[in-house]
Amino acid sequence: NNECNRLRSLVARGHLYDRDSCGYTALHYAARHGHLEACRLLITAGLGVDEVTNGGVTALQRAAMMGRDAIVELLLANGANAAHRDADGRTALHRAAEGGHLRCCQLLVAHRADLRQVEDERHQKPFDLVRDHVSDREQLRCLLRVSEVDASATSTTSS
Template identity: 40%
Template sequence: MVGAGLLVLALLSGCTTAAVPPSSATPSSSPAPTPAAPDSNGASSPSPGPASSSALPPRLSPEAQMETDRLLILAAKANDAARVRELIAAGGNVNAKDDIQDSAFLYAGAEGFNEVLQLTLAAGADVRSTNRYGGTALIPASEHGHTETVRILIEAGVPVDHVNNLGWTAMQEAILLNNGGPNQQDVLRQLLAAGANPDIRDPQGRTALQNAERLGFTEIAALIRGR
């Protein structure tokens, strides 16, 4: 009975230590045993514990999490990569959205803020997440002609044939909402190379090729025909 009680206490104490940051979980009198554990047997089981817990973002209260996420989105919208890095390290959620459904990831992708975008991807951005128009980050990036951003998003695995609430894919939006210039042509090449389907029709029943021809974008039309 005594042995079982000691086992429960040991388990509880282990859980408590894991749930609290190392600085607050270890009393000031106990630093000596901590280094002693690795010394006794090199890569013994106590060593990975502190290292893995320090790699995790801090656990925040709901209120602190909301505020950190809010500041993270603002930093992303300001294209402040250094601040974004700090707030991610402080526990900011790159998938958290503000009241107009922007997340740090979605906004960076839409606006071509590539350093911020890479930070959000490294922090676990949901590449299938959608904005207030029901579109992925790839759709506005394609519309705006952010060629390097499109490359990053395709490589990250954003779906190339997603259809937003307006009934447009990234390819359709790249054609319909820009000027058909060199950047748009580069975007079309990338989308076609990634397997995007130009035969998906818009709400008016037109394919990407039909829209390119209708708007006089001869280079884009040629790209689609030659796919």
Template identity: 40%
Template structure:
């Protein structure tokens, strides 16, 4: 496995010739193929595939070589695995799919998956927070990824996770202005509440002033109440600029 990690194909060949098992696993279930995929060792990967390595043999958490190659951004390795027959529908023990991994990387990974016809559905969610890859992309700030999914009609712009959070919520909470712009211009509802609060509450709470302005410009309700009965203005007391903005809107509204 160390040889595969370092891409030392000569050493790997000697070990395989001497009887090393191509699918031997570590205590955590890691194989040589997984190590090659994780570290972007394409020649080592090819050698292992040629020796019959199991493409979908994952770790103890069911995280496969294809998962890790995409997650680490080694898309040449990922493509080789797909072309060799690796399953594109795998999910690890947490329900993470290769689309989730792609969402953390960006549009280059999305292009790869679309090239190979890997489907994406609204029920492709992890098992912990029921987050879709669309949510992951919003959290990571990948505006082009979000836009591509929406343009291809691969996702509902208002899709919610188990806590009721939308992509707008995550973009606002993390201050990803470009993602927020993409979502709102695609018709996202800025007033969908999570089980706790609205996207505007989040933007105010985390002092995302530009996001606050954008949400309000697209119809976010400044008098919406969170689970504790507080409005965005109630929680803006320690940010003068945002508090003044909300107060001005309230006055003009009255």
């Protein structure tokens, strides 16, 4: 498409690592706005998936905040750090949970994002946000079961 062609042109002219005044890269914008092909192009070109803004925000956090599950999946598959905390102490799971984006929460928990332990600067855990923002109680119970199984597997292997 036209947008990807323009992006290829910018990359070819050496603008892959350009940032705006807040430290956002093209990947941050593509992730937030759901441009999967643009994200693929930028990652393939070599832009790091864990680049942070001035506030410490990653593309994974931007995608999770907006419920962009295909992009969350792409970023995780390319090594994005699900445990990264921004300047407010928030992880991608905090952001997905606050938005009520259950599928993003599931993807992050499957990549060992901590639902119950990590508090942000406001002392909120992703679990609290999920409980408050996800209306489908059966899906919520399923997510909690998965996170409990994951936590017990982690504690067993680390003993």
